Amino acid sequence: MNRRRARVYAWALYDVGNSAFATVVMAGFFPVFFKEYWSGDLPATASTFWLGAANSVASLIILASAPLLGAMADGSAGRKRFLAVFAGLGVVATAALFAVPAGAWPVAATLYALAAIGFSGSMVFYDAMLLAVCRERHFDAVSALGYALGYLGGGLLFAFTVVMTLQPAWFGLADEATAVRWAFLLTALWWAAFTFPLLSRVPEPAPNLRGGGVVAGLGELGATLRRVGQLRPVVLFLAAYWFYIDGVDTIVRMALDFGLAIGLESSDLILALLLTQLVGFPAALVFGRLGTVLGPRRGIEIAIAVYLVVILWAVRMDSAAEFYALAAAVGLVQGGIQSLSRSLYARIIPRDRTAEFFGFYNMLGKFAAVLGPILMGGVGVATGSPRAGMAVVALLFLVGWLLLRRVDEGEARRRARALEGGNGFRGDGDGRPERGGERG
Template sequence: MAHQKMTKAEKSWIVYDVGNSALVLLATSVIPIYFSSLSPDGEVVVAWSYAETVASLIIALLMPVLGSIADMQGMKKKFIVGCVGTGVVATVALGFVTTALAFLVIYVISSVALNSSMVFYDALLVDTTTDERMDEISSQGYAWGYIGSCVPFIACLGVVLGYEALGITMQTAMQIAFIITGVWWAAFTVPLLKNVQQLHFKPRAPHAVANAVRGLAVTLREIWANQAIRYYMIAYFFYIDGVHTIIKLSTSYGTELGIDSTQLVLALLVTQFVAFPSAIIYGRLSSKYGTRRMLLIAIAAYFGITLFAAFFLRSAAEFWFLAILVGMFQGGIQALSRSEFGKLCPKERANEYFGFFDIFGKYAAILGTFLVGTFTALTGNSSLGVLSIAVLFVVGFVTMLRVPESTEA
């Protein structure tokens, strides 16, 4: 299939991923390490797991209602402005708190804002491109997000690792890092707001909130009645659980194993560079072999990654190997999950449907981080906590096999 030139709207949609991914990368690497320096009792994995759980729960409860309202004419971009504005302020504020509890509270606010903006952004995919190009554009978004986020991240890393040479304190270095990340996120939101128009929408109606809440049960029944969407969302719930949990807790887990923090951060940077071409390749392979088949391959790969992390990950070299493996499949599984759902859902109600899509992802993240935190706390062994994730990939794989073949790209 010939790859046609991207439109201005498609490019503008893609670059938002470049903007918000800077905070995603910082949150999975430097932020947990910085938090551990604020946390005197050393229970880093448990505290961080429960903070992520709270953030996920808030997003999961908010998104279907806000999504339904955002489907109304001209509302998607207004919600993005609100989320990005709140998120940027909270991100900058992270550098100006000195207690672990205050840091976790502000982190939860920034995480809720970031992930909420992603739901509205994902739903704009149906306004940006055609069904035939969704796998390609979604994959490009993740790919450029991975590579683009490295620019501010390397700048942040230079300041944080070289704070003594710069003659500043560690806290000042973190303040600069959070400001760089916030400004980057805001700047790359502008093209999306300027060049992507909401083409699919519901007409505006009075009592929007009340109608949205009442309509949730109807939408849930519609989702359950559609066999393709039903099995797809159940499968997604389980396998994306493992993906999110690995992303969120890898640095904390590595720290607990005694791996040097610099090694952890550099290995995660390698993940970004590997993920850039891998996500694009995955998007193109899906047009040849089918989206469902490529998702099954990625789920199976993640099952293997989880076993490796639980049984064999002990040294920095093994963490680097794991980072490369994750990079090969992370972008592909996320991008194709998003585009496949975009093809399945009704376009004029994309935000509402993506709200439920996100609820499945966020409640799964609650389950994953809770499992790891609880198993680690009960057994005193974080490897057993990691092992608890593997079964979720098995359930996701088996359920994905039930998704009808007609949903192939």
Template sequence: MQNDIKKSIYSWALYDWANSAYATTVMAGFFPIFFKSYYSVGTDVTVSTAQLGIANSVSSFVVVLLAPLLGAIADAGSLKKRFLFLFAFLGILMSASLALVEQGNWELAAFVYALGNVGFMGSNIFYDGLLPSVSDDKNVDFVSGLGFSLGYLGGGILFAFNVFMVQEPDFFGFVDKAEAIKASFISVAVWWALFSLPLLLFVEEKKEHKKEKFSLVLAGYLRLKKTFERVTSLKGLFLFLVAYWFYIDGVDTIIRMAVDYGMALGFDSSSLIMALLIVQFVGFPATLIVAKLAEIWDTKKVIYLSLLIYIVIIVFASMMEKVSEFYILAVMISLVQGGIQALSRSYYSKMIPQKYSAEFFGFYDLLGKFAVILGPLLIAGVALFSHNSRLSIASVATLFVIGGVLLFFVDEKEISKEVREALD
């Protein structure tokens, strides 16, 4: 029995290992570079930045629109795995399909990429929904953390191999770097599919009473409406969520647009890829250190420290001239990227009662998905109107400033008391 439990836990966590390859190699790594130099070749760098920003925003908006529906379906336990693999299949297929898009066809490349993002983000909704099926109150933190850590390692390992492929295309029998990058998109699809199999085979869902599908959809939207009314009535909690929405938008925007910005400055793509590897492998221990610092010091203060570092990152990025400075930027990002995400979640958990955790975290996750819309659009708009890539990246600082100012008025102890009085 104990072995079966361990098998289900590690099988579940391996899905993070599987699909993080898409997040690293495709979303953060090669696609932004390839989009600018291959799919959108000959286009002004600020225009291609806008094109990529819009593709990211549209895909995120689609998932936001679908989230209530997906959440309702996920409540029917026996459908979680089925829909996880439906969306995973979409992401896997689109990742491989990027290899078929011809040079200069940026419209098709953006469309395929957006669909791949929908598959990636949509599958994660059901992946998160399966967590209660493989954990209990005693080990849920460990199990959730295991998935996070394996995602860092799995995505980093394949990305490192893909970087080697692109830097040494002759060694692998490729004609040039472009062919190696296309092959890396296919390798992501294979990796994602292969390491998803343990979840398919060894994770058993907790069975729940099935309802008629239409009533599930309706119940999902009604539940979202009820939760929204409840959260907005709790002014302190709602204030934190608005603050979180602003600053996490800045975090996600930097994750998705940093490489594109480096390309706009004329930095060599190989150097940008190496910088991403720094983020991937330095980020894992840095996240643990930041979490430990929060235990010793204070969660809110460490979040503030992270926001301050992000503002310094933005200012530094807007003045960069050398590739070596991009490496420094990568180290700075890796120090806070994972930590601010982890601490925001734990800080929020201190404010909400245990018996309402699923409901309130559902709303929290929805905001997280919504947060990938504003930032890329902000960059796209500033880039189009100013024709200045430095000004477009500098505009992201406003998201951290607004989030930080709102966070100043948040008192987790008072909010926790307010929530208990309102709900108990």
């Protein structure tokens, strides 16, 4: 394996680690355990509200800090260091869930919010490092590889923990609740283990020579905001992403809670989520190819159409079999819409400000997640119907699609290149500058 390929796989393996948190904790066991173990005395709609609130608080903190952190990291060659700090926060908070006793839902919600901050914060710098490991022509394939390995690795750990919770005696555990607590601890260890390849094998991209630190970061952030008017296509894309990724994140974080609220069994819901992971691995790779053939924007539009069908079906469903079918449909497009969004955005931003611009990217994605879960929970409480809360999510995909259609990728690329320090330098995928014309 040559050096460049080794870097690509070292980078992509971080997705194996953090995807375990997204799958085992965020989408899988935490919503079920929160509702049935930590907040079992609360009404179903109230526990849904507090779960949504925990997600929203974590997202608000990332919203407030991500662009500044990105600017600081760009100026000080600190992407890997910041990633390590946030990943460490997520690992520690996830491991601490093991010790939270039954009924202590405020403690569980707080630790979950801290873990979510670590997860989302680390992604700011992980996404930005895509440009440090490959050339532009490989963005779609490499971005898709990360998501595909994430589905595979996260799915393997999830499958193991599902068996552990269904048959705790096989593992010498007292009961299902004890097995779920061990699942949180195993996820923390898994996340930590798959962070080390990136930290040790992926080079730190060179700083943009404008300085690091909080003061310099604030200055760079202000300069970026002043240049927003010069990057109208990027603003349009970010607005579109804001809306449609809100729908994606809301479904990821609240689907199991929705299934429980309409009377489905938790065991069926967990197995359906495992099906999503199994389908998601090959589907993410296919979407990487689709982005290369049709273009990333067309691939995103296909995924949005599938999500709209899923939501309309979910509002009317009443059986576990239907939930399984919807889980498979989501698995077909979930990794694709995420990976193609990342690769499309990487194409249209200045390459010497990647962490800063990906700070905005993640900021808007998490700001959307502030609205989605709390909107779904709020509508459910107001109407007394979880189905009404799910129906609202369709509007987010529709608005995102309408905005995405207005993005001119060619114009965006020309404007971004004009802002790259005015010196014609490009990143070549290994943290060093490269001269030359625009690559296809």
